[in-house]
Amino acid sequence: MRTTWNVMGAVTTLALLTATAPAAPAPAETPRGQALALNRITGDDAVLGRIFELIEDARHTKPLLEEAAKMAKEKDQPFNINATWILARTAQLLKQTDAGVAFYKLFLDQAAQLRSPEKISEGYAGLIETLYSGGKYEESEKACTEFLDLKGDAALQLRKPAVLRQMVLVLAKEGKTDKASDLIDKIVKAQPDNPLNQIAKGVFLREIDKPAEAVKAYETAIDLFKKDEDLTKEQRDEFIDGIRYTLSGLHIDLNDVDKAAADLKALLEKDPDNPGYNNDLGYIWADHDMNLPESEKLIRKAIEEEKKQRLKANPELKADDAKDNASYLDSLGWVLFKEKKYKEALGPLEEAVKDPDAQSIEIYDHLAEVQMATGDKSAAVATWKKGLELPADTKREKQKKVEVEKKLKANE
Numbered sequence: 089m090r091t092t093w094n095v096m097g098a099v100t101t102l103a104l105l106t107a108t109a110p111a112a113p114a115p116a117e118t119p120r121g122q123a124l125a126l127n128r129i130t131g132d133d134a135v136l137g138r139i140f141e142l143i144e145d146a147r148h149t150k151p152l153l154e155e156a157a158k159m160a161k162e163k164d165q166p167f168n169i170n171a172t173w174i175l176a177r178t179a180q181l182l183k184q185t186d187a188g189v190a191f192y193k194l195f196l197d198q199a200a201q202l203r204s205p206e207k208i209s210e211g212y213a214g215l216i217e218t219l220y221s222g223g224k225y226e227e228s229e230k231a232c233t234e235f236l237d238l239k240g241d242a243a244l245q246l247r248k249p250a251v252l253r254q255m256v257l258v259l260a261k262e263g264k265t266d267k268a269s270d271l272i273d274k275i276v277k278a279q280p281d282n283p284l285n286q287i288a289k290g291v292f293l294r295e296i297d298k299p300a301e302a303v304k305a306y307e308t309a310i311d312l313f314k315k316d317e318d319l320t321k322e323q324r325d326e327f328i329d330g331i332r333y334t335l336s337g338l339h340i341d342l343n344d345v346d347k348a349a350a351d352l353k354a355l356l357e358k359d360p361d362n363p364g365y366n367n368d369l370g371y372i373w374a375d376h377d378m379n380l381p382e383s384e385k386l387i388r389k390a391i392e393e394e395k396k397q398r399l400k401a402n403p404e405l406k407a408d409d410a411k412d413n414a415s416y417l418d419s420l421g422w423v424l425f426k427e428k429k430y431k432e433a434l435g436p437l438e439e440a441v442k443d444p445d446a447q448s449i450e451i452y453d454h455l456a457e458v459q460m461a462t463g464d465k466s467a468a469v470a471t472w473k474k475g476l477e478l479p480a481d482t483k484r485e486k487q488k489k490v491e492v493e494k495k496l497k498a499n500e
Contacts, residue, residue: 119155126171135174142178144402146445153179153187160194169198169207176214183445185222192218205241213247216254223481225261232258249279253288260295268292283312287331297483299341306331306338329355336368345376363394367416374423384427387419412439414446422454430461441471449475449488456495465499472496 129138142149156175159166167175176191192215199207212235219228232255238244252275259268272292276285290305313319313327336351352369359365370386373379394413421437424430437455440446452475459468472492480489 119152120159122152123156123159123171123175124166126174127166127168129170129174135170138174139177139181140402141404142174143181144398146182149178149182150184153182153184157187157190160190165194167194169195169202172198173210176211176218180214180218180221183221185218185224188218188222189215189224189227205243208238209235209243209247212251216251216258220254220258220261223261225258228258229255229262249275249282249284253284256288256292257295260292265296268296281312281315283309283316283327286312290334294338294341299338303335303338303342306335325358329358333364333368336372340372345372345378348372361389361393363390363397363413363416366390366393367413367419370423371419374419374426377426380423380427383423384420387416387423391416391420411443414440414443414451418446418448418451418454421458425454425458425461428461430458433458434462447478449478449480449485449492451475452478453488453492453495456492460499469496469499472499 126138129135142152153175156167160172160175172191172195176188176195179185179188179191192211196208196211196215199211212231216228216231216235219225219231232251235244235251236248236255252271256268256272256275259265259271269292272285272289276289279285286305286309290302290309293299293302293305310328310331313324313331316324319327332351332355336348336355339345339348339351349369349372352365352372355365356362356369366386367390370383370390373383374387391412394416417436417440421433421435421440424433424436434455437451437458440451441455452471456468456471456475459465459471472495475492476489476496480486
């Protein structure tokens with residue numbers, strides 16, 4: 089990819105870009121055929137619908153992405169810009185970082201050829217986030233800098249504040265705390281009434297392990313949203329509810345279970361069927377040996393409601409194919425363990441660790457605890473060892489890793 093972009097400097101015509109290169113016929117059921125079929129999808133709703141379908145069928149989508157990544161390197165580019173966007177977004181959401189980066193870079197080339205500042209802006213947003221989520225922080229910082237150096241169209245300028253906020257988080261992940269702190273201070277000073285800046289400050293402060301200060305930043309954001317007359321009541325409530333959900337996690341960081349539970353109970357009063365709220369409240373209580381029967385009910389409801397929502401959103405998805413959310417299964421296994429229903433707890437946890445997108449040392453630790461409780465010490469030791477092989481990036485994961493290492497030493 090170019091190190092800088094000249095938005096209006098491309099000379100390739102629209103016809104050359106959007107035309108699909110000749111290719112040998114490919115059966116529609118093969119990964120290549122499915123990838124080529126993406127060229128025929130037009131319209132925002134159809135594009136979003138196809139992305140959703142691909143994500144839901146991750147087992148078959150990953151081979152498609154692998155094949156598409158090879159195809160994208162062919163001399164005659166086989167994908168138009170819509171197909172590339174679908175591939176990029178799908179790879180990003182399925183955490184296929186390398187493929188996502190490759191498709192976003194291709195999308196940016198195509199967007200530049202189209203002379204589309206809007207698409208360039210969208211492409212950079214996706215590339216920056218994919219690199220960030222994939223732990224490629226140095227590359228993410230570079231992409232932020234490239235975008236911030238772009239000149240010209242208003243669509244690019246409008247996104248720059250968001251990219252600056254993202255850059256704060258990238259710098260924090262790189263350990264450049266002072267630089268990140270200076271940048272967020274400048275951002276807030278330039279727009280003190282912008283609640284999004286306070287949210288970015290809260291995320292940054294949480295990242296550098298200052299949860300109490302992060303709470304203050306989020307509470308400031310709530311106050312600013314309440315005063316924002318440009319938003320409808322529904323929009324204000326949506327933003328504020330999102331912040332309160334984040335605050336529930338921060339209160340747990342501060343070991344204030346009662347405040348965390350109060351946040352979630354308030355959210356459940358407004359949205360009683362929300363799977364995330366039900367699961368989180370149930371898990372928080374279970375993890376602190378509180379209200380265990382009620383916790384189990386909440387977690388089971390979360391599993392049920394999450395499945396209902398996915399089936400409703402995708403009518404073609406069969407109930408048997410809508411696998412349960414691995415995080416919620418972990419919660420269920422943990423509350424059953426706390427209730428001393430050890431044999432019953434094994435099933436959900438064994439299912440949870442099978443999910444390749446939900447690999448967590450915490451889930452493996454929960455499974456090992458249940459295996460120990462059922463008398464299978466050798467299985468527990470093996471499970472703890474598998475958990476320790478996983479990366480530990482967050483503070484919570486690092487703390488859990490230390491705990492697991494102590495348990496392993498005591499039981500080997």
